[in-house]
Amino acid sequence: MxxxxxxxxxxxxxxxxxxxxxxxxxxxxxxxxxxxxxxxxxxxxxxxxxxxxxxxxxxxxxxxxxxxxxxxxxxxxxxLSEVSQALATQSELTDYRTEAMAHDLEWAPVIAKVSGALPADAALTGFDFTVGGAPQTDDPSLEQGVVGTFAVDSPTPLDIVPIIRALRGIDGVLYADGQSITTSQASEGRFAYQLNVEFDQTVYSGAYASEDAAAEEGDN
CATH class of the missing domain: 1.20.5 (Single alpha-helices involved in coiled-coils or other helix-helix interfaces)
Structure with a gap:
């Protein structure tokens, strides 16, 4: 093997x-x-x-x-602090002017309203105004604005009643009244009268109203 x-x-x-x-x-x-x-x-x-x-x-x-x-x-x-201070002062003065001049009058319309109610031969010779308060409501026709006494001179005796009625019908007049001076008190053949008239605050000019108040008045 x-x-x-x-x-x-x-x-x-x-x-x-x-x-x-x-x-x-x-x-x-x-x-x-x-x-x-x-x-x-x-x-x-x-x-x-x-x-x-x-x-x-x-x-x-x-x-x-x-x-x-x-x-x-x-x-x-x-x-900018001086600018801010100046703006604040301006705002204060504007507010003060608005408050102080709130009852500034438009003299010409007041005189024209009274003169328009007199006869042609009568002449307005003087006036004494007392202004009312500052506007307190949105409707100046509801508040007293001016209370005035007007002196009227005429060469002839006047019928005082129609004159008072004419004054009371004028827009802005709250009240009117008058009294005549007699011929014994008249000088040189002329007659003197006194008219007491009270106007509402629509006679205020509103020239110094604040911008907000002026805007509201314009909207109304």
Missing amino acids: TAIAPPLAGLARVNLMPRSEIVRRERDELVRRWIWIVFGAIIVAILIIGGAFWFKLMAEQRLAAEQAHTNALITEIAS
Whole structure:
């Protein structure tokens, strides 16, 4: 019989490295790994610190810009303080003028209304006005505006009754009355009369009314 030779399994390998060297190499590898881990942690910490410093720097710059803008606004407001004070003074003076001149009269229409009720040969020789209060309601025809005494001169005796009736029929007249001076009191053949007339506040000019009041009056 022929014997069959066993197949060759390859060359035999034997690790002749001492155990201590293997342990040393494993330890060195572990140390290198920890060194890289520590180095990575340091890099990450540096990046975090740098990012925080950058954000802090940006915040400081924005804060400085806002503070500069605020200071500029304060300076601008301070420069406008004189203008604001002048406007406030103007407003106060306007209000004072509106209050003081609330009963400013339109003289010509008042005189024309009284003169229009007189006969052709009578003449208005004088008048004495007393103004009423400032307007208190939206309807000036309901409040007393002017109380006046008018002096009338005529070369002939006048019938005072028709004159009073004519005055009472005039728009803006609240009341009218009169009295005649007798011929014994007349001088040089002329006759003098006194007419007492009370007007409402429609005779006020309204020239110095406030803008709001003028707007309301215009709407009405």
